[in-house]
Amino acid sequence: MKANPTVDYEKYQDLIQKEKYLEVINAFATSLIEAETIDEILWTVTEKAIAYLDYFDCVIYLYDEKKKALVQRAAYGPKNTSDHQVYNPILLYPGKGIVGSVFSNGVGEIVNDTSKDPRYIVDDAVRLSEISIPLIYKGKALGVLDSEHPRANFFSDQDFKMLSTVGAMISTKIAQAKSIEQVKKYQINLERLVQRKTRQLEESNADLRAKNKEKEVLIKEIHHRVKNNMQIVISLLNMQANLTESERERAVFEESKDRIRSMALIHERLYLEKDILSISISEYTVELVNELSASYRSLFDVSFEIDMETLQMAIDTAIPFGLMLNEMVTNALKHAFKEKAGVVKIHSSIADDQMILVLSDNGPGFDFENYQGKSFGLELIDILVSQLNGSISHHIKGGSVYTVTFPIIQN
Numbered sequence: 264m265k266a267n268p269t270v271d272y273e274k275y276q277d278l279i280q281k282e283k284y285l286e287v288i289n290a291f292a293t294s295l296i297e298a299e300t301i302d303e304i305l306w307t308v309t310e311k312a313i314a315y316l317d318y319f320d321c322v323i324y325l326y327d328e329k330k331k332a333l334v335q336r337a338a339y340g341p342k343n344t345s346d347h348q349v350y351n352p353i354l355l356y357p358g359k360g361i362v363g364s365v366f367s368n369g370v371g372e373i374v375n376d377t378s379k380d381p382r383y384i385v386d387d388a389v390r391l392s393e394i395s396i397p398l399i400y401k402g403k404a405l406g407v408l409d410s411e412h413p414r415a416n417f418f419s420d421q422d423f424k425m426l427s428t429v430g431a432m433i434s435t436k437i438a439q440a441k442s443i444e445q446v447k448k449y450q451i452n453l454e455r456l457v458q459r460k461t462r463q464l465e466e467s468n469a470d471l472r473a474k475n476k477e478k479e480v481l482i483k484e485i486h487h488r489v490k491n492n493m494q495i496v497i498s499l500l501n502m503q504a505n506l507t508e509s510e511r512e513r514a515v516f517e518e519s520k521d522r523i524r525s526m527a528l529i530h531e532r533l534y535l536e537k538d539i540l541s542i543s544i545s546e547y548t549v550e551l552v553n554e555l556s557a558s559y560r561s562l563f564d565v566s567f568e569i570d571m572e573t574l575q576m577a578i579d580t581a582i583p584f585g586l587m588l589n590e591m592v593t594n595a596l597k598h599a600f601k602e603k604a605g606v607v608k609i610h611s612s613i614a615d616d617q618m619i620l621v622l623s624d625n626g627p628g629f630d631f632e633n634y635q636g637k638s639f640g641l642e643l644i645d646i647l648v649s650q651l652n653g654s655i656s657h658h659i660k661g662g663s664v665y666t667v668t669f670p671i672i673q674n
Contacts (some may be wrong), residue, residue, distance in 0.1 A: 400434040595663070
């Protein structure tokens with residue numbers, strides 16, 4: 264039985280067409296791999312892939328949302344006369360011309376004789392064959408892949424099949440590029456926004472720092488003036504004390520001076536501290552003790568052992584604390600050591616946000632429970648402890664012992 268030469272030839276031609284189809288698709292896929300931007304995608308397709316088909320020309324249209332028209336973005340053949348420039352580009356509106364119709368209805372077409380199609384619009388020259396393939400991604404038309412040829416009946420079903428596959432590949436790549444461009448634009452806008460907000464924040468912070476510096480200088484000046492005014496009051500009390508001959512009255516003036524000095528010392532420390540709203544309570548205690556020791560100049564040698572927690576105390580707490588400490592130390596200096604030298608111990612600790620202050624001396628001790636007289640100093644200590652929202656206990660253990668507990672208020 265002899266083979267039919269006609270059938271064998273048709274199979275051979277079919278194999279050739281399939282091989283060409285695969286080569287074209289491979290060429291398109293290879294050319295699109297490294298393309299990233301939309302322009303790179305379109306010009307890579309026209310320069311490397313369309314040229315592989317030996318077409319006379321090819322133009323890729325993309326829809327411009329602002330212009331509401333199809334714009335020629337890349338071309339091969341007569342329309343590409345220079346590097347990545349479309350010669351004399353035209354606009355086509357949806358529904359107008361063969362390209363506009365294909366874009367609107369989303370269906371590709373082969374026009375075998377454009378002279379018989381009233382939709383045909385002449386671009387750079389009249390050509391008799393045209394093939395238009397819509398570029399569609401997820402149901403949305405992006406543009407049109409269009410090619411013309413001077414000879415009628417030039418394009419075949421195989422061309423239609425190949426360009427339809429190419430069009431689908433281009434559409435997917437364009438959609439990806441658009442997404443990447445949108446992300447980059449968003450990133451750029453976000454970076455600009457962050458930079459603008461950062462500049463605004465830096466300017467605001469600089470302005471706040473300047474204002475805070477002004478306020479800090481002002482508050483320091485206020486503390487300095489308050490301290491100076493208290494010094495004036497101390498001087499006036501000192502003058503008044505020198506004018507009286509009564510030892511009792513003189514003692515009252517001296518005690519008043521010490522109380523005012525304890526407050527003046529707080530304002531002086533606030534003037535010197537970096538933190539204008541709180542003072543180092545350990546440093547303040549040492550200074551206050553030194554001031555009181557110099558003031559009384561006891562007949563007997565009195566030494567102090569101070570072990571205070573390192574703590575910044577707010578002024579609202581520091582003032583009643585300082586006055587309270589002043590009264591306790593004054594009592595020790597005045598009454599504990601009349602016959603011998605002694606030691607006054609001041610110790611503080613912190614537990615559960617409470618300060619525990621213990622002041623003790625090794626004098627004979629003071630019988631708090633059986634004391635019947637009136638002591639302004641003791642009454643004042645109780646009042647100041649109440650202002651601190653604290654509690655006080657006192658007992659005799661080798662001398663008088665005060666224990667004061669109050670909540671810590673820091674700045």
